Amino acid sequence: MPENSSHSHDFIDPKVLARLAGLGLHARLPMLGSVSGRHRSPIRGSSLEFAEYRKYVPGDDIRRMDWRAWGRSDRYYIKEYEADTNLRLCLIVDTSGSMNFAVNGVSKLETMRSLAGTLAYLTAHQGDAVGLYCAGQGLHTEIRARRNARHLRVVLDQLADIKGEGETGLADALHRAAESIRQRALVVVVSDLYIEPEVLNSCFQHLRFRKHDVAVFHLLDQTEVDFAFDRPTRFLDLEGGAPILTDPNLVGKQYRQAMAGYLADLQTVMHKAAVDYHRVNAGEPVGDILARFLVGRKHQKDGRSSLSRVTGRPQR
Amino acid sequence: MSFLQPTILLALPLMALPIVIHLIHQHRHRTVPWAAMMFLVRAQRMSRGMARLRYVLIMLMRVAAVGALVLAVSRPLVSGWLSGVGMGKPDATLILLDRSVSMEAQDMQTGQSKRSTALGKLADLLQKHDVGSQLVLIDSASGQPQSLESPQALLDLPGTAASATSADIAGMLEQALTYIKANESGRADIWICSDLNENDWDAGSGRWAVLREQFARLKGVHLFLLSYADRPANNLCIRVTHVKRRQSAHRAELVLDVLVGIEGRANGRAQRVPVEFAVNGVHSVVEVELDAQGASLQGHRIPIDSDLRSGWGSVGLPGDSNPLDNRFYFVFSEPPVRKAVVVTNETRTGEAFRRALAIPAESGLQHRAEVLTPARAGQLDWEDTGLLIWQAPLPGGPVAEQIERFVESGRVVMFFPPDQGEGDQIFSARWGTWQQPGQEQSRVTWWRSDADLLGHADSGDALPLNDLRTYRIRTLEGLTADNPGTALARLGEDRPLLVRAPADRGAAYFCTTLPTARCSSLERDGVVFYVMLQRALADGCRSLAVTSLRDAGPGALGDRTRWEPVAAAEGDPGVSQREFHAGVYKDGDYWTALNRSLAEDRAPVTPVASVDALFAGLAYERIDDAVGNPGSLASEIWRLFLLVMALALVVEAGLCMPERKTRQSGFGDLSRVKREAR
Numbered sequence: 001m002p003e004n005s006s007h008s009h010d011f012i013d014p015k016v017l018a019r020l021a022g023l024g025l026h027a028r029l030p031m032l033g034s035v036s037g038r039h040r041s042p043i044r045g046s047s048l049e050f051a052e053y054r055k056y057v058p059g060d061d062i063r064r065m066d067w068r069a070w071g072r073s074d075r076y077y078i079k080e081y082e083a084d085t086n087l088r089l090c091l092i093v094d095t096s097g098s099m100n101f102a103v104n105g106v107s108k109l110e111t112m113r114s115l116a117g118t119l120a121y122l123t124a125h126q127g128d129a130v131g132l133y134c135a136g137q138g139l140h141t142e143i144r145a146r147r148n149a150r151h152l153r154v155v156l157d158q159l160a161d162i163k164g165e166g167e168t169g170l171a172d173a174l175h176r177a178a179e180s181i182r183q184r185a186l187v188v189v190v191s192d193l194y195i196e197p198e199v200l201n202s203c204f205q206h207l208r209f210r211k212h213d214v215a216v217f218h219l220l221d222q223t224e225v226d227f228a229f230d231r232p233t234r235f236l237d238l239e240g241g242a243p244i245l246t247d248p249n250l251v252g253k254q255y256r257q258a259m260a261g262y263l264a265d266l267q268t269v270m271h272k273a274a275v276d277y278h279r280v281n282a283g284e285p286v287g288d289i290l291a292r293f294l295v296g297r298k299h300q301k302d303g304r305s306s307l308s309r310v311t312g313r314p315q316r
Numbered sequence: 317m318s319f320l321q322p323t324i325l326l327a328l329p330l331m332a333l334p335i336v337i338h339l340i341h342q343h344r345h346r347t348v349p350w351a352a353m354m355f356l357v358r359a360q361r362m363s364r365g366m367a368r369l370r371y372v373l374i375m376l377m378r379v380a381a382v383g384a385l386v387l388a389v390s391r392p393l394v395s396g397w398l399s400g401v402g403m404g405k406p407d408a409t410l411i412l413l414d415r416s417v418s419m420e421a422q423d424m425q426t427g428q429s430k431r432s433t434a435l436g437k438l439a440d441l442l443q444k445h446d447v448g449s450q451l452v453l454i455d456s457a458s459g460q461p462q463s464l465e466s467p468q469a470l471l472d473l474p475g476t477a478a479s480a481t482s483a484d485i486a487g488m489l490e491q492a493l494t495y496i497k498a499n500e501s502g503r504a505d506i507w508i509c510s511d512l513n514e515n516d517w518d519a520g521s522g523r524w525a526v527l528r529e530q531f532a533r534l535k536g537v538h539l540f541l542l543s544y545a546d547r548p549a550n551n552l553c554i555r556v557t558h559v560k561r562r563q564s565a566h567r568a569e570l571v572l573d574v575l576v577g578i579e580g581r582a583n584g585r586a587q588r589v590p591v592e593f594a595v596n597g598v599h600s601v602v603e604v605e606l607d608a609q610g611a612s613l614q615g616h617r618i619p620i621d622s623d624l625r626s627g628w629g630s631v632g633l634p635g636d637s638n639p640l641d642n643r644f645y646f647v648f649s650e651p652p653v654r655k656a657v658v659v660t661n662e663t664r665t666g667e668a669f670r671r672a673l674a675i676p677a678e679s680g681l682q683h684r685a686e687v688l689t690p691a692r693a694g695q696l697d698w699e700d701t702g703l704l705i706w707q708a709p710l711p712g713g714p715v716a717e718q719i720e721r722f723v724e725s726g727r728v729v730m731f732f733p734p735d736q737g738e739g740d741q742i743f744s745a746r747w748g749t750w751q752q753p754g755q756e757q758s759r760v761t762w763w764r765s766d767a768d769l770l771g772h773a774d775s776g777d778a779l780p781l782n783d784l785r786t787y788r789i790r791t792l793e794g795l796t797a798d799n800p801g802t803a804l805a806r807l808g809e810d811r812p813l814l815v816r817a818p819a820d821r822g823a824a825y826f827c828t829t830l831p832t833a834r835c836s837s838l839e840r841d842g843v844v845f846y847v848m849l850q851r852a853l854a855d856g857c858r859s860l861a862v863t864s865l866r867d868a869g870p871g872a873l874g875d876r877t878r879w880e881p882v883a884a885a886e887g888d889p890g891v892s893q894r895e896f897h898a899g900v901y902k903d904g905d906y907w908t909a910l911n912r913s914l915a916e917d918r919a920p921v922t923p924v925a926s927v928d929a930l931f932a933g934l935a936y937e938r939i940d941d942a943v944g945n946p947g948s949l950a951s952e953i954w955r956l957f958l959l960v961m962a963l964a965l966v967v968e969a970g971l972c973m974p975e976r977k978t979r980q981s982g983f984g985d986l987s988r989v990k991r992e993a994r
Contacts (some may be wrong), residue, residue, distance in 0.1 A: 098351035108351070179693045194354055232342045235350035244356055245345060249972075250371055254359035262355065 007160040011114040016287040018184055023294040027186050028276065029213045031087045040084070053077045066221045087128040088145040090181055090212075091116045093159070094191030095136040095178050096168035097239040101192070101221065106283055108219045109164045109314045112190045115217055117159050119188060122290075124152040131181075135173030135191070137166035142176075145185065167239045171195055174203035178210045197265035200292055204273035215276035215297075217289070218266070222281060225263075229253045331386070332521070334378035334431040369973055370538060377968035381961045390959035408450035408501035408539075410492045411438060411464075413476055414510035415456045415460040415896070417912040420640040421511070421548040430544040430943045434509035435470050437941070438542065442467035450501065454491050456483030456516070457896040458870060461495045474738035474890055478640060480868035480898035480912040483516035493530050495747045496537065504593060505535035511544045512927055515919030519926045524651055531934050539936040544943055545921050551579040552610075553641035553917045554588060554633050559865075561620070561648045562680060563667060568622045570648055574613040577917050579653025580608055593618055595629035610778045625650050626907055628882060628900040638777045641917060645883060645900050647863035654857045655700050656849075659693055660707040662735065668831050668839045669705050669849070674829040677850045698722055702857030703849075707732035707830070709739030709747075716742050723822035726859030728852045733790035739973055741794050743817035743824045745801070746792030757808035758786045764804045768816065769825065769848045779844050788812065788835040789828045801826075814848075823855060862905050868896055878903045 008107075030040040056065060056076030066079040099109040102104050120130045124147065131145030132155045143155055170191050177187060187207055193200065193216070207214045229248035236243045247256075270277035275295065280289050319325060342349035350356065419431040428436075442451070443466075457479040470476055485508065496504050510516060531537055531577045558573040572839040574591065587606045587788045592599060595618050604611040620627070626649035633642040655672040660666040666687035674686035690697060690708040693715055702855045704722060705727060711719065719742065723729055729743070760781040772778050786807055792815060795801045804825075805813040817824040831845050838845040858864065866872045872895040873879045884899030894901065901908045928938060 044921055093923065101349065101351035153953070192351060194352060196974075229348075232345040234345050234347045235353065235356055236347060236538075237353045238349050238351050239353070243347075244353070246356070246360060247342070247371075250367055251356070251359040251363045254362035254367065255355050258358040260350070313977040 007157045009117065009156050009160060011160070012117045013114070013286065014155070016118055016274045016285075016290070019120060019287055020118070020122055020290055020294060021125070024126055024144070024290065025087070025089070025119070025128070025186070025294060027087050027213050028297060029184065029212075031085055031184050031186070050078045053079060070310050086249065087123070087130055087167055088131065088181070088183065088185035089120065089123040090131045090133060090145055090168075090177060090185045090187045091120060091155075092133040092135055092173055092177055092187060092191075094126060094170050094189075094193075095134045095140075095162050096167050096170070096192075097099045097195075097237075098168065098192055098194055099164040099219070100238050101224070101282075103283055104222050105221055107164070108192055108282045110220070111219055111280070111282050112217075112288065113162065114158050114189070115280075115289060116190055117156055118235065118286060118290055120152060120155050120159070122294075124149065130155050131185075133173055134158070134162060134175050135168065135170040137169050140169075142180070142222065145181075162198045164238075165240075168195065171203050174200075175206055178203075178206040178212065181210070181212065184211045184213070186215065188215045188217070190219065192219045193266065197262065197269045201269040201273065204269065204275050208273050208275075213276070214273070215243055215293070216270065216278065217293075218277065218279045219282045220279060220315065221283065225256075225259055227259070228254050236287065319387075319390040321390045324386060327386045327389075328383065331379050331383040332860075333382055334375060338375065340342050348695060365727065374968055374971045377964040377971065380962040381968065384957045384961035384964060388954040388961065391954050392957065399893070406503045406536075408452060408496065408499065408504040408506045410452045410454060410461075410495065410506045411470065411483070411507060412488045412492060412508045412510075413453060413455045413515075414483040414485065414508075414516055415476070415479040415481060416511075416513060416516050417480055417640045417916040418511050418513045418516075418638070419509075419637045420478050421544075421551065421943060423942075426944040426946075429478070430511050431476075431509070433941065433943050433945065434542050434544065435476055436754060438507060438509065439467045439470045442470075450499065452495060454488050454495075456485070456488060457481045457868075457893075459484065459487055459491055459755065461491060474893050477889070477893070479893070479896040480640060480910065481896050482913045482916055483510065483513070485517050486521055486527060489531075490523070490529050493527065493534075496534060503538075504534075505538050505540065507540045507542060509542045509544075512922045512924065513919045514922045515913075515915035517922045517927065517930075519922050519930060521698065524930045528930070528932070528934065537935065539931055539934055541927065541931075541936070541938045543924070543927075543938055543940050545924060546942055547579060547921060548637035549635045551641070552606075552633050553577045553579070553638070553980055554591065554631050554936060555644050555911070555914065555917060556646045556865075558645045559648050560680075561625075561650055563622070563650070564697070566622075568620050568624065570612070570618045570620055570629070572616045572631070573616065574616060576604060576606060576611040576613070576633070578610040580609070587588060587880050589633060592632040594623060594632070595620060596627050626905070628907055630883065630900075640898070641912060643898065644911050645864060645898055645909040647900060647909040649861060649863040649907065651681055652702075652860040652862075653684055654698070654702055654855055655697075655851050655860075656683075656685045656703040656705065656856075657696055657701050658687045658705040658707070659690055659696075660683065660705070660732075661689055661709070663687075663830055665707055665732075665830060668705070670691075670848045672831075672839075672842075672846050673703070673705075673853060677854070683853075694843070700860065702727055702860050703853040703856075704729040704856075705732065705849075708734050709737035710742045712740030712742075716740060723819050723824050724827070726822045726824045726856075728825070728856035730827060730849075730852055732827050732830055743819070743826075745792055745794045745815075745817055745826055748793045750788055750790050752788055753807060753811065757811060760784050760805050760807060760813060761809070762806045763814075768804055769851045770804050770814065773819070773847075774946045779847060780841065781844055783841055784828070784837055784844055785837045786829045788830075789813070792826055792828055798970065804812060822859070823852070823989060825852065863907040863909075865909050865911070868898060868910040869913075870895065872899060872910055873908065879908065882907075 002283065053066065053069070054077065056078050060078050062076050064075050069075070069077045093112055099112060100107050102108070115250055116132070120132070123130050129145035129147035130152060132141070132143040134141035141158060143158060169192070170193070174189070181187070227248060229252070232245065232247045234243055234245045267277070278289070278293055328838065386703055392605050413431070413435070415431060420429045422429045425748065451467065453462045453464055453470065453473065453475060454460070455475045458475060462475055464470065464473070470894060553576070555575045555577070556572055557575050560571045562569050562571055576589065576591065588603050590601045590603050591613065592601050598619065602613070602616065604613055626647070628645065628647045630643055630645045635642060658666045658669040660669070670685045670687050676683045690711070693711065698718060704719065705729070719729055731748050740746065761779050765772050765778055770779055770781065789811065792812060795815070801818060802816040803812045803814070804816055807813050813828055815826045817826060829836040829838070833840060875890055876894055880903070881894060881895060881899035882900040882902050884897055889897045895910065898911050901910065924938065
């Protein structure tokens with residue numbers, strides 16, 4: 001955990017860090033990093049992991065020629081290996097007022113902060129770069145991904161400073177991030193996603209088009225899904241809209257129908273855009289959420305199946 | 317609808333309680349910071365329509381439940397078909413009770429008659445309702461309004477008991493109208509209890525149009541007809557149509573003609589019924605066989621003591637659905653001498669009258685006729701004379717008064733025109749001039765053949781008035797539109813031949829021609845002349861007999877206090893009610909048997925459509941009830957309101973039933989989310 005900071009980083013739990021330290025964060029897609037790392041790169045390199053054979057062309061380093069293959073076939077082949085590179089983790093967090101929704105004293109904002117902070121710490125700890133994009137009413141904070149320890153403190157400080165207010169600017173933030181992140185990166189979105197699924201669809205398709213590996217933590221609370229109120233209630237819009245006074249008995253059924261339809265549409269959007277989508281109960285322990293996330297990605301990396309099926313690209 | 321606890325209706329505003337609670341509930345809402353507003357907005361948009369309707373229904377059910385509870389506690393009385401009751405407190409409630417014989421038709425299981433059923437229900441209804449300050453009974457027997465202290469008195473009064481009379485519903489309504497006008501009653505309820513007997517209603521009478529018009533002018537009068545139109549099944553009635561004491565050399569006997577009628581016969585099979593004869597304490601039973609029309613027992617003889625000059629008896633049938641028509645009383649005596657007096661100046665004419673009157677119509681009767689001149693009219697024996705023929709100028713002064721008293725005592729006078737002289741006016745009529753009618757005017761074109769002097773014979777044959785010719789007639793003047801008399805025969809288009817002048821008792825006839833050949837063929841043809849005079853003599857001498865057979869009704873006994881009951885169907889009904897009950901009454905040597913009228917045995921039911929038409933345009937309601945029906949006219953229906961309340965609460969609970977709580981999976985189970993979305 002970074003020290004010498006004027007901000008409190010108590011949203012990062014050392015026990016969680018200790019529990020997750022051995023798992024590591026893996027990208028599902030090859031990354032384009034600037035230095036050597038532990039993630040695959042689309043470029044051939046000099047790692048120990050064999051990649052493919054190719055025909056020799058004049059100018060190739062003859063030290064990389066496979067002499068045994070020449071002995072068997074009397075042809076010249078160059079033996080190529082995977083290149084290992086580092087990963088850029090771009091955290092895009094929703095800082096709209098709706099993230100202040102809290103149940104049992106724990107708000108979505110705090111869950112988001114804990115999730116993003118822990119993930120940033122783990123990423124930096126394994127030598128990868130971390131960046132942070134805050135999506136408020138307009139993209140008001142943008143910290144590009146860097147891989148030094150001081151930068152991690154900047155990211156964590158920024159996370160600590162985040163306050164939920166105003167309407168969400170997540171859609172704009174996603175489009176802008178898609179354009180501004182120059183190289184392939186792991187884009188992790190933490191939000192309650194109270195945006196129409198059609199709008200989100202274009203955002204995630206944009207990110208996919210830019211060859212980013214996208215993961216989404218959708219923060220929801222069971223209260224929001226069940227809408228289990230039984231007496232007239234005045235609902236205050238956390239994003240600053242007009243309050244609504246209504247009888248839940250009158251609108252409860254319709255609310256639940258609307259919510260179910262929205263969740264189904266969202267699931268479809270995520271599936272089409274090959275997003276690593278995690279619907280998260282806002283009250284769930286962060287350690288469990290991240291453990292599930294990291295283990296899932298590790299399996300996906302080892303199997304390399306789900307993403308390939310989605311993107312339609314052949315496995316190598 | 318009316319209520320036994322109307323003050324509780326003040327709590328009706330409590331019906332607004334659910335709405336007030338709802339408003340308070342809304343006002344005391346809690347505030348929740350909420351993130352998923354987009355779904356809330358969408359849900360509100362979707363909830364317009366059925367969900368809002370459901371909400372309104374819930375409110376309505378709650379309001380209805382409270383309202384029904386308040387109404388139930390206030391103990392409502394049924395309105396139902398009595399929608400007129402409870403429109404406000406009436407100033408007067410008038411009960412027009414049909415006490416006719418046909419109202420005594422009973423339900424064989426409960427033993428209740430139509431009259432007692434109607435009385436019980438009315439008393440119950442009026443007990444529960446506010447009847448206003450005046451409760452008045454007009455019974456069909458007396459026809460006079462009688463104030464009641466409470467509805468319960470209806471069950472105990474002699475004036476509501478069974479009677480052997482007929483009813484005059486139109487007359488009762490006239491009495492009610494007079495009462496309402498005299499007492500200036502504002503809103504009045506008139507209850508008519510009747511079985512719609514045609515004889516009682518006389519729907520063809522012109523009085524109904526006048527009544528309708530009079531009632532239409534009154535504001536706030538509501539007419540209720542409690543109708544018992546169902547006829548009893550297999551009801552027998554008995555009647556003595558003729559009774560005669562016959563004396564022979566060694567013995568005396570009664571000769572009776574008895575008629576047994578049947579009503580509502582279920583099948584056409586022959587049936588034998590025992591007819592019980594009771595004369596002078598001696599009972600005998602004769603079985604008669606009934607066909608579809610009943611039975612007729614002609615000339616039944618019952619031996620009696622030769623010394624028994626007068627007496628009474630009865631015939632009876634076994635009990636059936638109407639006990640009041642199962643017994644008929646009769647009285648008998650030696651027939652009186654039928655005496656007629658002819659007052660005329662013309663010997664020839666007087667002789668013609670005397671010959672026609674002196675010949676007895678049947679054996680055993682003694683006829684006596686004498687001829688006097690007008691100058692000797694003062695010597696006339698008024699007491700023993702049954703018929704007076706006056707063929708002289710009309711008398712005035714004491715003689716005219718004597719003749720009027722003669723008629724009032726039940727005797728008959730016939731006026732024939734004198735050859736000369738007019739005389740004074742009597743019975744509002746006087747003689748005009750002699751005329752000679754033309755060929756067409758000399759024939760009788762119309763005569764009253766159903767009753768009176770020129771009615772058909774018992775065999776149904778008509779009198780030969782078509783053969784009668786008139787050559788000279790004398791006009792009759794003085795009969796006005798208000799007092800027109802009743803024409804019994806007309807010549808040509810509109811010339812009266814025989815007119816009956818109005819009189820309360822007895823009869824006064826004016827014949828406009830003479831029996832002599834110079835004026836008409838009355839004497840020559842003979843039959844019409846003889847029958848006419850014999851019938852007039854028989855009618856006039858009926859009041860001379862010491863016995864009389866009368867229909868029960870007002871005035872049947874004259875001075876009621878003089879008559880002592882000898883036999884009565886239900887014991888002595890009391891002085892005021894004697895003339896309304898069947899029985900035998902005696903006043904010195906005079907005997908009178910009172911029975912129901914012939915029309916009560918024969919009258920069919922007036923169709924309800926005709927009855928409804930009588931009240932067209934008035935505030936009128938007909939309530940069809942059945943004899944013995946235990947249902948009350950007014951019953952408490954708080955149970956119904958409790959049921960409504962329970963129903964409203966059940967519906968409300970159903971509408972409020974929360975939907976099955978399916979804990980929506982927000983997390984993980986995509987298939988379930990999709991299913992719910994559909």
